[in-house]
Amino acid sequence: RRAASALRPVSTEAGPRTMMISSAFTPMASGIGGVIIGTSAAANMLGNGRITGISGILSGTLFTSGLDSAWKAAFLGGMLSSAAAQTVYFPEYFGTLKINPAMSAAAGLLVGFGTQMGSGCTSGHG
Numbered sequence: 001r002r003a004a005s006a007l008r009p010v011s012t013e014a015g016p017r018t019m020m021i022s023s024a025f026t027p028m029a030s031g032i033g034g035v036i037i038g039t040s041a042a043a044n045m046l047g048n049g050r051i052t053g054i055s056g057i058l059s060g061t062l063f064t065s066g067l068d069s070a071w072k073a074a075f076l077g078g079m080l081s082s083a084a085a086q087t088v089y090f091p092e093y094f095g096t097l098k099i100n101p102a103m104s105a106a107a108g109l110l111v112g113f114g115t116q117m118g119s120g121c122t123s124g125h126g
Contacts, residue, residue, distance in 0.1 A: 054079075055115040 041052040048071065061072040086093070 053115075055112040058112065059116060 044050050044052045052075075057072045057075055061069055061076055064072075
């Protein structure tokens with residue numbers, strides 16, 4: 001875990017917010033995380049013949065049924081449960097940024113729609 005001294009408050013023109021951002025770069029942890037993500041994406045491609053793209057997995061869960069939908073729902077469940085576990089076990093990494101949940105949901109849906117409309121993500125994984 002990062003030391004508390006590595007965290008600093010963020011300020012904007014509107015005034016200070018309570019979100020904390022780490023200024024410490026951790027190459028070992030970042031490298032390990034990248035290897036885990038890359039390994040899971042490669043395993044999905046080799047094992048299922050599928051590209052690990054979140055917008056495609058989400059839309060496939062919502063608009064299809066059967067076995068193809070089951071692994072996608074499990075994948076999304078794992079993502080959501082790991083995020084929930086991180087907020088419980090490492091709350092110091094998450095600030096208390098006040099956001100409008102409806103606006104945040106709308107922004108996420110628009111990004112996902114744009115990704116689908118553009119035939120995939122521009123990050124290079126599909």
